Amino acid sequence: MPELPEVETVLRSLLPKIKGKEINTVRVMHEDVVGWPGSVKEFSRGLFRKKVTGGFRRGKLLVFELNGGKKLIFHLRMTGRLYYRINPAPLEKHSHLVLEFVDGGTLIFEDTRRFGRVYLVAPGEECYAGNLEKLGPEPLGPDFDLEEFVRAFDKKKGRIKALLLNQSFIAGLGNIYVDEILFRSNIHPETPANNLEKHQIESIFLKMKEVLKEAIAGRGTTFRDYRDGEGRSGDFQNLLQVYGREGEKCPRCSDFIERKKVAGRSSFFCPCCQKDGINDPSSTGEC
DNA sequence: AACATCTCCTGAAAGC
DNA sequence: TGCTTTCAGGAGATGT
Numbered sequence: 001m002p003e004l005p006e007v008e009t010v011l012r013s014l015l016p017k018i019k020g021k022e023i024n025t026v027r028v029m030h031e032d033v034v035g036w037p038g039s040v041k042e043f044s045r046g047l048f049r050k051k052v053t054g055g056f057r058r059g060k061l062l063v064f065e066l067n068g069g070k071k072l073i074f075h076l077r078m079t080g081r082l083y084y085r086i087n088p089a090p091l092e093k094h095s096h097l098v099l100e101f102v103d104g105g106t107l108i109f110e111d112t113r114r115f116g117r118v119y120l121v122a123p124g125e126e127c128y129a130g131n132l133e134k135l136g137p138e139p140l141g142p143d144f145d146l147e148e149f150v151r152a153f154d155k156k157k158g159r160i161k162a163l164l165l166n167q168s169f170i171a172g173l174g175n176i177y178v179d180e181i182l183f184r185s186n187i188h189p190e191t192p193a194n195n196l197e198k199h200q201i202e203s204i205f206l207k208m209k210e211v212l213k214e215a216i217a218g219r220g221t222t223f224r225d226y227r228d229g230e231g232r233s234g235d236f237q238n239l240l241q242v243y244g245r246e247g248e249k250c251p252r253c254s255d256f257i258e259r260k261k262v263a264g265r266s267s268f269f270c271p272c273c274q275k276d277g278i279n280d281p282s283s284t285g286e287c
Numbered sequence: 288a289a290c291a292t293c294t295c296c297t298g299a300a301a302g303c
Numbered sequence: 304t305g306c307t308t309t310c311a312g313g314a315g316a317t318g319t
Contacts, residue, residue, distance in 0.1 A: 264292085
């Protein structure tokens with residue numbers, strides 16, 4: 001399930017391979033992966049003979065800039081994969097879009113569950129590209145400010161887990177990394193956000209950056225489906241401390257990792273290190 | 288505002 | 304063993 005580190009890894013592995021290349025043919029095998037605006041025909045026509053001039057990541061979105069000003073934007077959601085092939089193998093069942101470049105290389109978008117989307121937008125049409133314009137700050141961005149982050153918690157009565165999953169509050173986090181951040185911060189996922197003390201919010205701020213940087217260094221987490229832009233798995237799944245580890249020993253104390261649905265998602269936490277903030281808001285997390 | 292529930296979708300895993 | 308049911312989840316829509 002690609003979150004910020006996985007999307008960043010796809011970008012880094014893919015961009016050097018396709019930057020400067022010109023799109024020759026566009027094949028859409030499953031039309032419902034093409035998001036607004038416009039028809040699939042317009043989408044294909046809009047890509048024809050365009051060069052990839054650059055690219056960046058924003059939240060979980062991959063943005064490729066094309067000459068002429070349009071942007072090709074992907075959201076991989078759960079099972080989406082985007083990778084480059086020089087000599088394409090026979091396409092798989094769930095390959096939905098293939099861009100062939102003039103030099104023969106191909107960019108392939110496949111997605112088993114088909115939740116992923118691809119958008120082609122002109123300048124001024126960015127609002128149609130998924131949640132691009134509704135995204136909160138980038139956790140690793142140079143402008144991400146601690147004081148602003150602390151203030152943003154003020155009237156948030158919801159649970160911290162739900163808040164960190166909210167892309168308009170903070171961009172790029174998903175279920176795996178939120179659990180890892182809360183574990184490293186000794187905070188129970190059900191703690192009301194506005195019950196958190198300043199030092200706890202500071203901890204989230206720091207641990208968020210720390211976990212994301214480590215995960216990017218490990219080229220992302222492959223739980224099942226995720227691959228980078230060259231089709232390779234990530235390594236960070238071996239370094240997850242709580243996610244997917246129900247019943248295993250906590251890496252910090254003698255207790256065992258529990259699993260509970262919070263904010264509609266499986267949440268993994270140590271009941272000893274991460275005391276329930278509802279019952280014990282003054283918990284320091286020591287156990 | 289906050290939270291639950293449903294939808295989309297497939298395939299792995301669990302249940303019987 | 305083999306069939307059926309459940310579960311996983313990002314995010315938007317809808318209901319309470």
